[in-house]
Amino acid sequence: MNNNKTVNILFCGTGGQGVLKASEICGIAAMKAGYNVKKSEIHGMAQRGGSVESHLRFGKKVLSPLIKPNDADFLVSFDTGEALRMKAFLKSTGLDFSQFLGEVKNLKHPIYINTYFLGILASQLQIDQNLWIEALLSVLTRDQDGNRKVFEEGFIFGKSITSK
Amino acid sequence: MQKNNFYSKINDKSSLKEVSTLFLSGDEALGRGAYESGLRVACAYPGTPSTEIVQHLSGYDEIDAQWSVNEKVAFEVALGAAVGGARSLYACKHVGLNVAMDPLMTSAYTGINAGFIIVVCDDPGLHSSQNEQDTRWVSIYAKLPLIEPSSPSEAYECVKEAFLISEKFDTPVIIRLTTRVAHSKENVNCGIRTEIPVKNLPLDISKYVMVPGNAYKRHIQVEKRIEDLSKYSEKTILNTVEKLDSGLGFITSGVSYLYVKENYPDASVLKLSLTYPFCDKKIIDFAKSVKKVVVIEELDPFLENHVRELGIDFICKDSSFKTGELKPEYIPLIVEGQKKVEKPSGARKPVLCQGCPHRFVFTALRKLKTYVSGDIGCYTLGATPPLSSLHTCVCMGAGVTIHEGLRRAHPDNKKIVGVIGDSTFIHSGITGLINAVYNDAKGVIIILDNSTTAMTGGQDHPATGRNITGKQAHKLVLENLVSSCGVNNVDVLSPYNYKEFENLIKQRLSEDSLSVIIAREPCRLVNRDRKPAPQYDQSKCKKCGICLSIDCPGISKTENGFIQVNTELCTGCNLCVHVCSPKALRIHE
Numbered sequence: 001m002n003n004n005k006t007v008n009i010l011f012c013g014t015g016g017q018g019v020l021k022a023s024e025i026c027g028i029a030a031m032k033a034g035y036n037v038k039k040s041e042i043h044g045m046a047q048r049g050g051s052v053e054s055h056l057r058f059g060k061k062v063l064s065p066l067i068k069p070n071d072a073d074f075l076v077s078f079d080t081g082e083a084l085r086m087k088a089f090l091k092s093t094g095l096d097f098s099q100f101l102g103e104v105k106n107l108k109h110p111i112y113i114n115t116y117f118l119g120i121l122a123s124q125l126q127i128d129q130n131l132w133i134e135a136l137l138s139v140l141t142r143d144q145d146g147n148r149k150v151f152e153e154g155f156i157f158g159k160s161i162t163s164k
Numbered sequence: 165m166q167k168n169n170f171y172s173k174i175n176d177k178s179s180l181k182e183v184s185t186l187f188l189s190g191d192e193a194l195g196r197g198a199y200e201s202g203l204r205v206a207c208a209y210p211g212t213p214s215t216e217i218v219q220h221l222s223g224y225d226e227i228d229a230q231w232s233v234n235e236k237v238a239f240e241v242a243l244g245a246a247v248g249g250a251r252s253l254y255a256c257k258h259v260g261l262n263v264a265m266d267p268l269m270t271s272a273y274t275g276i277n278a279g280f281i282i283v284v285c286d287d288p289g290l291h292s293s294q295n296e297q298d299t300r301w302v303s304i305y306a307k308l309p310l311i312e313p314s315s316p317s318e319a320y321e322c323v324k325e326a327f328l329i330s331e332k333f334d335t336p337v338i339i340r341l342t343t344r345v346a347h348s349k350e351n352v353n354c355g356i357r358t359e360i361p362v363k364n365l366p367l368d369i370s371k372y373v374m375v376p377g378n379a380y381k382r383h384i385q386v387e388k389r390i391e392d393l394s395k396y397s398e399k400t401i402l403n404t405v406e407k408l409d410s411g412l413g414f415i416t417s418g419v420s421y422l423y424v425k426e427n428y429p430d431a432s433v434l435k436l437s438l439t440y441p442f443c444d445k446k447i448i449d450f451a452k453s454v455k456k457v458v459v460i461e462e463l464d465p466f467l468e469n470h471v472r473e474l475g476i477d478f479i480c481k482d483s484s485f486k487t488g489e490l491k492p493e494y495i496p497l498i499v500e501g502q503k504k505v506e507k508p509s510g511a512r513k514p515v516l517c518q519g520c521p522h523r524f525v526f527t528a529l530r531k532l533k534t535y536v537s538g539d540i541g542c543y544t545l546g547a548t549p550p551l552s553s554l555h556t557c558v559c560m561g562a563g564v565t566i567h568e569g570l571r572r573a574h575p576d577n578k579k580i581v582g583v584i585g586d587s588t589f590i591h592s593g594i595t596g597l598i599n600a601v602y603n604d605a606k607g608v609i610i611i612l613d614n615s616t617t618a619m620t621g622g623q624d625h626p627a628t629g630r631n632i633t634g635k636q637a638h639k640l641v642l643e644n645l646v647s648s649c650g651v652n653n654v655d656v657l658s659p660y661n662y663k664e665f666e667n668l669i670k671q672r673l674s675e676d677s678l679s680v681i682i683a684r685e686p687c688r689l690v691n692r693d694r695k696p697a698p699q700y701d702q703s704k705c706k707k708c709g710i711c712l713s714i715d716c717p718g719i720s721k722t723e724n725g726f727i728q729v730n731t732e733l734c735t736g737c738n739l740c741v742h743v744c745s746p747k748a749l750r751i752h753e
Contacts, residue, residue, distance in 0.1 A: 014512055024349075031187050031351050038315075039349040042291045043212060043621070049717045050514030064426040064492045065315075065348035065419070085510045110732065 006059030007125065008067045012086045013078030015049045018114035021139055022076065023054035025118055029135035030058040033127040040065035051082060074124065076117055095124065103157060112150040115140070119154020123162065129155070188352045190345040191216035193316035194283060196352065197323035198253050199224050201279070202360030205245035206230070207238035209591060210620035211257030212292040213346040214285035218255050219623070222632045226357065231623055231632045234560070234591040239264035239282075243271050243336075246280035247372060249363030251327060255283040258299050259559065263592070265302075268336070270374050272306045273382040275334035275389075277366045279327035282308075285341045288462045289489030292619070294540065294557065296487065298464040299340050303440040307390045310440040311339045311402065312418040316350045322437060325402060329438075333389055333396070340439075342462060344419045344489070394441040402437035405450055412499075413454030415447065415467060415478070420460045423492040428499075442470050451476045458499055462490040516545050518718040519694075519735030521685035522612055524659035525583070526553045527714050527739060528666040532673065534581045537570060539563030539593070541585040542619045542687075543612050550713045554583065561592030568596065568605045575606075578673050582609045586642065587617040587625040594649065600678055601650035608672045609680045611642060614687035622689055646680045653679035660685055662742040688735060695736025696752035697729050705748035711740040 009026065013019040020041055027039045041054035055067045067089055075090045076097045077083030083098035090096055097117055104113050115136070122132045133148060140147045188196060195217045198206070206229040208218035222229040228245075232238035235256045242254035256264065261284045268282065284302075287293040303310035311326055313319040319341060326337040370378045397403060413432040414424045417439045424433060434450040436443070451457045451471075457478035461467045468480045484504040485494060494504065516523045526546040529536055530553035538544055538554035539562060546554035556566050567582025574580065584593045589611050597609065617623040624630040629639030646654050653672065659665045665683070672679040697718070707725045718733040719740055729740075729749075741749045 015514070027349060028187055031185070037187065037349070037351055040344055041347060042343065043347060049512070049517070051509075051511040062350075063422045065344055065350075065422065066492050068426075068491075068493045081512070 004060055006057055006062055007074075008072045009056045009074045009076060009121070010053065010067055010072040010086055010089050011056065011076045011078075012051070012053040012082045014082060015052055017052070017078040018111070019052040019078060020054055022114040022118055023056045025132075025135045025139045026121065027056055027058070028138060029122075029127050029132045030056075032131040032135060035059060036062050038062045038065040051085070053082075053086065074121060076121060078113055078117065097121075100157075107150065112147065115147045115150045116154040116157075119151040119156075120158035120161075121154075122151070123155045123158025183355055185351050185353050187349055188316050188320070188354075189216055189347055189349045190313070190316040190319045190341050191285070191347070192220045193352045194313075194319040194323050194339065194341070195220035196354055197320035198251075198281065198327075199227060200355055200357050201324050201327045202251050202358050203227055203253055204250040204360075204362065205242055205252040206255070207232045207242040207252075208255040209233070209235050209238055209260060209263075210617050210623045211235075211260045211285075212620055213287060213341070213343045214255045214257045214260070214283065215620045215623070216346075217253075217283055217285075218632070221253070226359075229632055231617075231625060233626065235260040235263035236267060239267045239271075243267060243276075243280060246276040246278050246336075247274065248365060249278045251279045251360055253281045253283060253323075256285070257293065258284055258286045258297050259293060259295060260284075261299060261302065262297075263560065268302070268308075269306055270379075271336050272308050272386055273374055273379055274372050275382075275385075276330060276336060278360070278363055279330040280336045281323060281326050281330065282336050282338045283341065284338060285343070285346045286463070287343050289343065291343055294559065296463065298466060299338070300439065300466045301464065303338055306338075307386050308335060308440075309333070309337050309393050309438060311337060311437055312439050313339070313341065313345060313437065314417070314419050314421040314435070315345060316348060317352050318437070319345060320352050320354070322402070325400075329393075329396070333393055335389055335393075340418070342419055348419075390441055394444070397438050397441050397443040398445050400438050400443075403443050403446055404435050404437075405446070406433045406435065407453065408432050410453065411455045412458065413450060413456065414458050414460055415450065415471060416460040417467065418462065420462055420490055423490060423495050424460050426492050427495040436467070439467070444474060447471060448474055448476065451478070460490075460495060460498060513548060514545060515548070515715055515717055516542065516551075517688050518716055518733045519688045519737040521614060521659050521683065521687075522546060523551075523714055523716065524662055524665065524685075524737075524739055525610060525612060525683050526551045527743065528659070528662070528669055529553045529581060529583075531666065532579070532669060534579045534669075534673070535570065535577070537563050537566040537580070537582045539584040539588050540619075541588055541612070542614075543583060543585060546583075548715070551715050560588055561596055563588070564593045564596035564600065564609055567607055567609060568600045568603070571605055571607045578607075578676075580607055581669075581673075582607065583612055584609065585618075586611060586613040586615060586627050587623075589642070590626055590640065594645070597646065597651065597680070598649050606676055606678055608669065609678075610669075611646075611680060611682045613642060613682050613684040614690070615684070616687050616690050618687045618689065622687065642682055646682070651678055651680045653677060654682070655679070656682040656684055658685045659683045660737065662739065694734075695738075697731045697734035697736055698738055698741045698749045699752055700727065700729055701748050701750070702726050703748075704746050706746045708746070710743050710745065711749060714739055714743060716740060 011023040035058040037058040206221040242252040245252035417436040538557040563584035626640040631637040
């Protein structure tokens, strides 16, 4: 990924899947890496089963907190239906994470989906892995060892898909 | 110290003290800027998207922060602190400001002693609100200066400037955020706090006692003040001209500025942050300096109307853009004079959480075929199909008063019920209840007591017995309060006792009196204890769909028409068991 270009990541899913936590962790990691970060989301419905989306942008200088259609590099979707709904935001060359939802079945608990996807995302971005771990542990205070392990599994899987 | 919020915001207080770059939302950044400005008192009633301002401020030991009982109370306490000589801040959502309009209008006359900031967060797109009002008009109506930051960093900077303006011009200052500023996050470079000493109590009866003679003289001062502020508006760094291209020039404010820059990085921009009073000369000069002027703003034609008054020829949005949120991709459409084409969002609708006690109440009310006046809170979701058992929702407190009005229109209809949440009842349901008793109204009011302010993220209130910092506070006992209002029939029952609860409503509906039922069961986001999911015997299932009609996220229909219980989601509340007449669902043994 070109360092001077703004990276646009759209996180989406439904209430309770950890959409907002995932984008928070990614935002903190990007900030620690020295980027200007903008994140925008809606609170309130997040824990009530409704659609949840969080726009995350980082780069040298970011203006709008919202991503425009056809402008997302990554659609980190935790739900197939939500991915379909948000598809218009993804660039033609962008990466749709809903194709990896099958991998999640191998996790010991679906609650780790956001951590696993962050691992895959980290494998695609030029942010030091230590910064990711710092960010992860600053937000996820429960089961830190478990989350760290799942993150690393996601990272390894992510590397394997890009090397293909 | 226990914090009851669903979203814990500040894990480590030590990080708040340092000079550092923090990843802050607009709400938090504004709070931080106020803290550094020597703020001492902060008051609010929770309301999306403004809640996190005072929530954030409650993390600082130097600040006396509170969840007030309602917005009027919050405004008056904060104003009192400012009159008393301490820098203070009041925060609310747009509709919250309506509740505080009475003190707001006259505080414009009294002015302040120490700096006083009114923060209001508008919600274009109604992400979590009952209307889409544009608060900028209040600045004209009340003759108060209005500041609109476009990002969290600007919110941090603007509040510091706002305190200076407040004290220089002896005026409350309105800072208006919108959802995309309040709930956006970015890197904010933070500094340290400057202590501002508390001033003496002001001995100036003619300034602070608003009786006709005094108030008339103050009104003269208010008019002079707004003229002085107009002059200030011309020279302040809050209103800046970015002169680039001499062809296209935008006049804009708030988050719209960022959308303009995103789409037209080379265009000239007049960026208004001290939006009101308007900087007429700056606007006219800017318009002359470019070939084509475009005014970009969200919601109402606030800037447009004024720019038009100045005799400037400009392009503005088609009226289709007046409703809903402005989005970055709309800007080129507006410049080209196109209409908004809205596609249905297809967003999944929110539902009451699995195990939510409100679902029991609405299931019973639907079965009893009642007409229900509702109120503001999670329970407004009782209106969504298939529950469809809440029929009105207007504003905070109206669950009680609309109920009375409905009964006055239909004195003999005993099937009318009012519902209101615990926090909402304390906010503004009490006066309505006293009114009902005093005027001999009949009917049934249900207080949906989930022991928290759930919709805004689980804030404490007087009946939880804890204050904003989680410290123990005097616990208001709702049943005692309701009795003191003069209601004779007061019942307290958990709706989880489903049959008993349904029978209780049925009995109270049959009587010719005023009853209050307190449906007490903690919110599932407060009490997360779970019981095993019910067992399902497919052979007994008649595929009647009654279990699906309670709209529980934990139950879904299978392809062959039977149902399945999602054991990951199920909290074991067993409402589905209560409604399943063929007894295909039964309590886990």
